[in-house]
Amino acid sequence: MYIKLFLISVLVLKGHCEKSFKLQQVLILSRHNVRTPLSKNLADFTPKTWPIWKEKSGYLTAKGALLEGYMGEYFALWLKKHDLLENDCPSDDNFFVYANTAQRTIASAKAFVTKGFPGCNVTIHHTSDSHDPIFNPVIHNTTAIFKLEAIEQMRVLLKSLHLNSSYEDLEQILNYKQSEYCLTKQKCDFVTDVNKIFVDVGFKPNVEGPLKISKSVIDSFIMENYEGFPSKEVAWGLLKNNDQWNCVLDLSKGYHSVIFNTTLIARDLARPLLHYMRDILLNKQYKITLLMGHDANIYTVLKSLDFKPYSLKNQHEMTPAGGKLVFQKWLEERSGIFFLKVDYVYQCTNQMREGKKLSLDCPPEFMSMQLEGCKTDEKGFCLWDDFVGILNSLVED
Numbered sequence: 540m541y542i543k544l545f546l547i548s549v550l551v552l553k554g555h556c557e558k559s560f561k562l563q564q565v566l567i568l569s570r571h572n573v574r575t576p577l578s579k580n581l582a583d584f585t586p587k588t589w590p591i592w593k594e595k596s597g598y599l600t601a602k603g604a605l606l607e608g609y610m611g612e613y614f615a616l617w618l619k620k621h622d623l624l625e626n627d628c629p630s631d632d633n634f635f636v637y638a639n640t641a642q643r644t645i646a647s648a649k650a651f652v653t654k655g656f657p658g659c660n661v662t663i664h665h666t667s668d669s670h671d672p673i674f675n676p677v678i679h680n681t682t683a684i685f686k687l688e689a690i691e692q693m694r695v696l697l698k699s700l701h702l703n704s705s706y707e708d709l710e711q712i713l714n715y716k717q718s719e720y721c722l723t724k725q726k727c728d729f730v731t732d733v734n735k736i737f738v739d740v741g742f743k744p745n746v747e748g749p750l751k752i753s754k755s756v757i758d759s760f761i762m763e764n765y766e767g768f769p770s771k772e773v774a775w776g777l778l779k780n781n782d783q784w785n786c787v788l789d790l791s792k793g794y795h796s797v798i799f800n801t802t803l804i805a806r807d808l809a810r811p812l813l814h815y816m817r818d819i820l821l822n823k824q825y826k827i828t829l830l831m832g833h834d835a836n837i838y839t840v841l842k843s844l845d846f847k848p849y850s851l852k853n854q855h856e857m858t859p860a861g862g863k864l865v866f867q868k869w870l871e872e873r874s875g876i877f878f879l880k881v882d883y884v885y886q887c888t889n890q891m892r893e894g895k896k897l898s899l900d901c902p903p904e905f906m907s908m909q910l911e912g913c914k915t916d917e918k919g920f921c922l923w924d925d926f927v928g929i930l931n932s933l934v935e936d
């Protein structure tokens with residue numbers, strides 16, 4: 540009897556001591572949703588016919604707007620569930636939306652807010668320049684030593700990739716040997732043709748050659764799949780299972796690694812965005828911020844902040860279209876200590892292809908992300924002050 544009572548009181552006390560976390564602030568760094576292929580010369584790389592898109596090159600598609608609207612609806616529910624939003628429209632002081640100037644980023648932000656906050660007239664801030672420096676992933680450092688170091692690091696990364704079988708598979712899919720490019724330029728062998736590295740101030744780091752050609756055509760396959768083209772039209776029906784997808788996707792991952800996944804280059808490219816994010820998180824009063832940018836922004840922020848390696852289940856891409864890094868500031872109410880939690884929130888490939896509506900019962904995927912310099916507990920929390928230290932070390936005032 541006494542033992543039983545004792546056990547019960549221990550359990551009750553333990554319940555009382557459970558930590559209680561309250562969400563204080565959220566910054567969502569998003570990639571735009573499904574767009575049409577960017578490359579205008581895809582027809583050069585295959586004798587086959589590419590699917591026809593309704594929208595202009597590089598534009599958000601109607602499907603992309605639908606999917607991003609689902610994200611907006613989901614996040615509105617999620618933010619209300621965590622008491623960060625009331626039922627009425629968010630005020631400009633609470634909710635800040637900033638998009639890059641590209642059509643696909645502004646249209647993605649618009650889809651997110653018009654579905655998430657219908658009738659609320661949320662302002663989407665953006666600059667009027669064609670290239671907003673905050674989102675533009677170009678090289679800033681003008682020194683010769685930076686250029687030398689950057690080229691060397693990209694070269695080492697490029698050399699470390701093992702892509703022969705991926706290249707061979709992709710050549711088959713494209714029937715590359717019969718392409719206009721091979722026939723006129725005499726560059727007919729992905730495995731042996733040269734990849735040339737470029738690092739120039741004011742430009743994105745670049746690799747020209749088979750790796751970039753591969754990245755461009757695979758990007759089209761990925762978008763065709765999300766868009767919902769019939770299976771026999773997506774990569775002409777030649778990517779039948781995950782193994783086949785993953786094999787060619789190594790090319791696209793390799794390309795992005797070479798240009799974005801070295802600390803030196805990532806930190807140089809992302810510094811204006813990191814500065815902007817730090818200002819919002821530390822100096823502004825918004826409870827919720829949505830920044831709508833590109834895969835380049837997510838890659839370089841991930842590398843700059845030194846996130847641990849991750850893999851996103853049920854997704855082929857490292858930085859999926861419409862995917863969001865969600866930085867959350869939580870208060871542990873008993874101790875008064877603030878914590879950081881970062882989730883990668885994204886729609887899995889099937890949710891995108893099938894156009895699945897999202898809700899609290901049918902959520903997007905959440906992948907808990909960990910920073911190398913901020914010790915994370917099993918629930919995904921690390922000390923806010925440690926995160927602030929990392930941000931401060933990356934951007935000087």
Ligand SMILES: *[C@@H]1O[C@H](CO)[C@@H](O)[C@H](O)[C@H]1NC(C)=O
Pocket residue numbers: 660662
């Ligand atoms: C929406 O906001 C803009 C800018 O604040 C304002 O000019 C416009 O009148 C508003 N529209 C509605 C329908 O409230």
Ligand SMILES: *[C@@H]1O[C@H](CO)[C@@H](O)[C@H](O)[C@H]1NC(C)=O
Pocket residue numbers: 680681682684685688
């Ligand atoms: C430019 O790069 C060099 C070499 O990495 C570095 O020492 C220097 O601090 C960088 N300058 C700026 C302004 O970031």
Ligand SMILES: *[C@@H]1O[C@H](CO)[C@@H](O)[C@H](O)[C@H]1NC(C)=O
Pocket residue numbers: 701703730731
């Ligand atoms: C890939 O192909 C190149 C060119 O044929 C060859 O030199 C290299 O050894 C191959 N790499 C592997 C890992 O087989």
Ligand SMILES: *[C@@H]1O[C@H](CO)[C@@H](O)[C@H](O)[C@H]1NC(C)=O
Pocket residue numbers: 792795796800838841848849857
């Ligand atoms: C960047 O490179 C590391 C290895 O240095 C790898 O583990 C990680 O997956 C890469 N990240 C991305 C986003 O490609």
